[in-house]
Amino acid sequence: MLDRSVGRFTVYGVVIAGIILTAGGVLRAVFFPPQQIEQIELVSDSEPAMTWMDASHDSSGGASEQPAESHPHQSATHGKSSTAGGQKETSELKPGPCHPVFPPEPEAFRLARQKMVQFQLRSRDISDPRVLHVMGRIPRHEFVPEDVIVEAYDDHPLPIGYHQTISQPYIVALMTQLARPQSHHRALDIGTGSGYQAAILAELCREVYSIEIVEPLAREAAERLKRLGYTNVVVKTGDGYRGWPEKAPFDVIIVAAAPDHVPQPLLDQLAVGGRLVIPVGRVEQQLLVIEKQPDGSIRRESVAPVLFVPMTGEAQRRPR
DSSP states (O other): OHHHHHHHHHHHHHHHHHHHHHHHHHHHHHHSOHHHHHHHHHHHHSOOOOOEEEOTTOOOOTTTSOOOSOOTTSOOOOOSOOOGGGOOOOSOOOOSOOOOOOOOOOHHHHHHHHHIIIIIIITTTOOOHHHHHHHTTSOGGGGSOGGGGGGTTSSSOEEEETTEEEOOHHHHHHHHHHHOOOTTOEEEEEOOTTSHHHHHHHHHSSEEEEEESSHHHHHHHHHHHHHHTOOSEEEEESOGGGOOGGGOOEEEEEEOSBOSSOOHHHHHTEEEEEEEEEEEOSSSEEEEEEEEOTTSOEEEEEEEEEOOOBOOTHHHHSOO
């Protein structure tokens, strides 16, 4: 009798254990589908993204440094670490233009981006088809904080932390169109922020060098750009007033912060035929387009009144 009872309990125990294991598998499939589990494992196993240079301790003067001999038409792949001025480059630059494949996104974001292009850009004065295409492709919601992500495609700037903002889509498109980037160009992006402008330039230019004075923003932007697949952008921490002389000359320079005067180092680093797009002013700001002529002279054009965060660092210490 006892043997039968024990056998019966044993069978019941096996059946119950099987039910528990089956239920556990169902719950795991519901809350963690195979694709999601794979993504979690990929993220945890991925190497840190570090298309980033720490130049915060660079004491060299911007105007006194000699520009590099290479030009946008030459190779810019860096196979070695650079130690000039205490800087260390941690990854290779692969000249573009770069058109990465982005991760899947909610349909709502894709539709919002289409509306942004149609009603904020095309219906105004953004007519460059390359600019329209790129801004209709790049997931702007990847470049804004989570707490404002639902506003990513709205027609206004958004805070990104550290008292900085990402410009409204129209202003980004306008400045890019005014700069006239081409596929063989070398671009300088001053005021990296979250990296959105750098991403746009990366899809239109051969190579992009981006400077951000706020170290945490520079690091986060570099990691974000690498995660999204941009291989032709290098970000460093530094004072944008001085530009990036060792990588000059630049065919395109776009500045996303307003000094009260045009920094001379940026004029010096502008290539012949190159265009500098920059907001200038303290209380009242004007968006300027500056083009270097074949004889080295400068032609300036005032485009529109704008409102940008002020350029900090050396720009605030220099007398006008």
